[in-house]
Amino acid sequence: MAFTPRTATTFSPPVMEARRWLDGVDFTDRPLINVSQAAPVDPPPEALRQVIADAALNQAEAHLYGPVLGLPDLRAELAAQWAAAYDGEIGPENVGITSGCNQAFCAALSTLCAEGDEVLLPTPWYFNHKMWLDMTGVTAVPLATGDDLLPDPDAAAALITDRTRAIVLVSPNNPGGVEYPATLLRAMHDLARDHGLVLIVDETYRDFDARDGRPHELFTDANWGDHFIHLYSFSKAYRLTGHRVGALVTSPARLAQAEKFLDTVAICPNQLGQIAALWGMRNLAQWVGGERAEILDRRAAIEEHFPKLSDKGWRLLGCGAYFAYVEHPFALPSDDLAPALVREAGVLLLPGTMFMPGDDPSGARQLRIAFANVDRADIARLFDRLAGVSLPLAPPPDRA
Known part of the structure; x- marks a missing residue:
């Protein structure tokens, strides 16, 4: 075979x-x-399960196709909360809801890379990122880290070629657990900007960061969407792993390109999961x-x-x-x-x-x-x- x-x-x-x-x-x-x-x-907590059950029984539209980029109310809620948390200009037009954060990553890469292109991944890397790059013919360029598991911007700069399209970071890190300092994220962003690349930061575990306050200032840039993509997962914060709800936060122009990918592979994210995520964002902060x-x-x-x-x-x-x-x-x-x-x-x-x-x-x-x-x-x-x-x-x- x-x-x-x-x-x-x-x-x-x-x-x-x-x-x-x-x-x-x-x-x-x-x-x-x-x-x-x-x-x-x-x-999920019982109250959230009740919301899902009520929606399944009483909201007929929850069983139909929804918008490719997700429910407008959830996009608006995430934009508002992220704008407050990161002190940045983030609107619903910057937010796409995806079928999990892995799909957000795949959608982002679909707007950046063609076969034969390169992406820098710090090692140890998140294996699903590597798998997707392999399956799409994109070369994952290992960016070795030291004993502190933090990537070095100078080492990253030495790996950039005319085929490089993006630098991917995960913070707090999977698998290493380390929380990347804001200064490191800024240095990596500036490196990406200076070389015409995009910095992708997967913040799946942001809700469990030991630090108080915003973990970086990348959203405060006036044109942050030009060289920065943020990924998020609702799965960990609200225990919605089986419902597959994630988010891609980027420029409206890039989101329009990602929409083509999302429409092709899933048509729309899970509506019950989105309803749960929205209720969770509004009611489960404590x-x-x-x-x-x-x-x-x-x-x-x-x-x-x-x-x-x-x-x-x-x-x-x-x-x-x-x-x-x-x-x-x-x-x-x-x-x-x-x-x-x-x-x-x-x-x-x-x-x-x-x-x-x-x-x-x-x-x-x-x-x-x-x-x-x-x-x-x-x-x-x-x-x-x-x-x-x-x-x-x-x-x-x-x-x-």
């Missing part, structure tokens, strides 16, 4: 691949601690604040318990939002170690090789821990289990 090169040469979905490691493993005496995926596993506080407390628990591992040669490279990104001390490469940890410790997490180019050796030493779905007690158990793993150690790395 023949397959097209675009899909055949793209790696398999990592989370689905990791779930196959559970086959045949007995967790009766030691329940699995699953820190492989960041998506919320609990349903509840989202509580969710943020809980995530920040789990982040603190990661940092409090990590000495159990650092004493054994582990290193915490990044921690924030939903993720901790770590370096392990074992001789096994991470793509062999991660399946072994399912059997040895009852822990499911993802190897750094899923977030790195195949020729980058650092991925073999790294692991991602998605801690949003484990409470403080399970975080303590997680580190106790990892600290108890007895496997051959790698030689100490040369950090000269």
Whole structure:
């Protein structure tokens, strides 16, 4: 059976691949601690579920095609809230609602890139970004980060060619968890502007940023839409993962081009999900604040318990939002170690090789821990289990 090169040469979905490691493993005496995926596993709050149920029963139009760029009221609400939060000129004409943030990314890239073009992605990268670039014939140019997991603008500048079209950043970062300083985002934006590129910032996890106030000032520029695209997801803040609701915030001219892509692949975003997102934005600010506080407390628990591992040669490279990104001390490469940890410790997490180019050796030493779905007690158990793993150690790395 023949397959097209675009899909055949793209790696398999990592989370689905990791779930196959559970086959045949007995967790009766030691329940699995699953820190492989960041998506919320609990349903939305009951009040929000009631809104969805009422809309499904009583709003006939919720079952029909809607506007390609999303419900006008939701576009207007997000524009108003973002204008206040970022102190920028953002109107409904800047906002497109998409079927999840991944689709927002794909739509944005469809307006920027042709086959053979290049996009800079800091490593470790978000694997779905890499997958889409591979499937569309766009070259993902790895932008290596240091031990702080922050990309360097000078290093980015050295990678720009006449085929470069965009720089993509995720902040707070997936998989690294780090929150990019506003000065770094400004430097990357100015680099993109000076080279006629676009900076895309995926802010899926903005609701769980530990910092107060706006995370950057990019929306304050008079013509911010010329070289800046913002992506967002309603899935994490309101637990709407299955409803697939995201947002693309850009210039009206670019949104008009993205509309062609969106009309072709989905026609319109899920109407029930949009109704839920709108109600959530208007009514659940206090509840989202509580969710943020809980995530920040789990982040603190990661940092409090990590000495159990650092004493054994582990290193915490990044921690924030939903993720901790770590370096392990074992001789096994991470793509062999991660399946072994399912059997040895009852822990499911993802190897750094899923977030790195195949020729980058650092991925073999790294692991991602998605801690949003484990409470403080399970975080303590997680580190106790990892600290108890007895496997051959790698030689100490040369950090000269």
